[in-house]
Amino acid sequence: MAVIEVDEVSKEFHTRRGDVLALSRTDLRIERHQVVCVVGPSGCGKTTLLNLVAGFLHPSAGRVLVDGRPVTGPDASRAVVFQSDAVFPWLTVRGNVEYGLRLRGVDRATRRERVDRYLELVGLADFADAYPKELSGGMRKRVDIARAYASGPEVLLLDEPFGALDIFTREAMWLALHAVNVAEPKTIVFVTHDIEEALFVGERVIVMTPRPARVHQDITVPFGRRDDLDLRGETAFQDLRIQISRSLREVSA
Numbered sequence: 001m002a003v004i005e006v007d008e009v010s011k012e013f014h015t016r017r018g019d020v021l022a023l024s025r026t027d028l029r030i031e032r033h034q035v036v037c038v039v040g041p042s043g044c045g046k047t048t049l050l051n052l053v054a055g056f057l058h059p060s061a062g063r064v065l066v067d068g069r070p071v072t073g074p075d076a077s078r079a080v081v082f083q084s085d086a087v088f089p090w091l092t093v094r095g096n097v098e099y100g101l102r103l104r105g106v107d108r109a110t111r112r113e114r115v116d117r118y119l120e121l122v123g124l125a126d127f128a129d130a131y132p133k134e135l136s137g138g139m140r141k142r143v144d145i146a147r148a149y150a151s152g153p154e155v156l157l158l159d160e161p162f163g164a165l166d167i168f169t170r171e172a173m174w175l176a177l178h179a180v181n182v183a184e185p186k187t188i189v190f191v192t193h194d195i196e197e198a199l200f201v202g203e204r205v206i207v208m209t210p211r212p213a214r215v216h217q218d219i220t221v222p223f224g225r226r227d228d229l230d231l232r233g234e235t236a237f238q239d240l241r242i243q244i245s246r247s248l249r250e251v252s253a
């Protein structure tokens with residue numbers, strides 16, 4: 001069964017300046033444990049699509065299903081990571097990562113075990129007792145990723161999660177995300193402006209049209225290994241990068 005089904009979904013916003021149609025009869029089907037990156041012209045409706053899957057927004061028409069059930073609001077089966085850090089400055093790294101588990105009443109021993117596991121996977125095992133102000137931007141992002149995984153979701157929704165990081169930190173985050181996802185695969189929808197990021201992270205890259213966003217192109221990324229940044233130097237990778245860049249230019253023209 002597909003984990004995520006976006007079925008003829010339209011989304012219209014009613015604003016003081018008039019109505020904005022962000023999505024129009026958009027269809028997208030994402031299989032279990034697929035990592036799908038979404039690229040598209042600025043303002044086309046990518047975040048809107050993600051927010052509909054998260055349950056923060058409701059479709060004006062059509063349906064969004066996760067595991068066959070209509071999404072009616074946010075819930076713990078779908079974790080969201082945004083561009084800006086969502087860490088609480090008054091909690092330690094451990095406190096941040098276990099926050100959702102605590103809210104759900106998970107016992108202390110299980111919390112400790114889960115937090116340790118994810119801090120290890122994102123490379124923050126030595127920083128459990130640090131406060132966010134003692135961490136770099138990349139490390140805070142690792143906290144966000146660890147927290148998202150620790151809450152035990154089926155689906156991870158990432159909205160330009162690494163957009164504010166410098167390129168070296170961003171590359172390190174691609175590898176960190178890959179390592180966590182190998183250990184514990186999730187269905188991932190990852191919105192980005194960066195074509196290289198989309199190709200390195202995604203098994204599929206969806207190119208959206210300008211607003212109202214629809215799927216313009218659905219590209220299967222054929223590279224198996226995601227643990228070597230040199231992948232980007234390969235001809236097949238660069239050919240796909242050029243193809244997607246061209247596709248974005250065409251669709252924006």
Ligand SMILES: Nc1ncnc2c1ncn2[C@@H]1O[C@H](COP(=O)(O)OP(=O)(O)OP(=O)(O)O)[C@@H](O)[C@H]1O
Pocket residue numbers: 013014015020021022040041042043044045046047048049211
């Ligand atoms: N809550 C809202 N109220 C009114 N209009 C909105 C709202 N959210 C989004 N929009 C409009 O919907 C359109 C799509 O916005 P969205 O943020 O989904 O695009 P995007 O592709 O994620 O943009 P970007 O790439 O610049 O981040 C835009 O025209 C935006 O102004």
